[in-house]
Amino acid sequence: MFGFKKKGKKFVISGDKIKRLIESNEGCIATDRITVDGCKVGYMYREEPYQNGNPDSGWRFMAGDESDEYMGNPDNHSVYQVNTICNFDRDIIPLLDSTPGIAYIRDENGKLVFDEVLEVPED
Template structure:
């Protein structure tokens, strides 16, 4: 996505982690979770396609830090959930149009 393609959809929300499966491969966001932010510029959000395994995510070259607004431009379906509290986890299963709250998952503490 070029800089000219980015519109102000979810501005002022800080940074997030997103995998290359979204930003490079063009897959939709199907898994998102919010951790405690590491600093004032961090939203705590991580956005994944749901196809990333541990080996993929352990490769730092396969994900990066982006402004939340940038990821909202890749997939607008995340926008209604951006005010969810720290600890929130949402998933959109293939074929579904809506995210659902997940209560039995937490990120690993590596």
């Protein structure tokens, strides 16, 4: 179960155990609390995908207990294919078609529920 290393990180699911669960090859950002520590996704939101030539989905995944200091350290999160994060927490799959500007949080019953519509600042 352990063993896949990237930049000194030991992931909960090794790369050879990742299965194709969704068709998308788009990317996302997820924290080490999910991929290294094995926490379920506790907070997820989707912003407008970056249009920089990379296949960005706009999804951002966190355990939900990350501090501002933790989030401010770029070593604590990485870019992955959304499919990879689906392997860490399959509960996210039914929500992936949500439009940008939406967020979900894991409630006291352990279910991901609508949290809010994100305020996106205008440029």
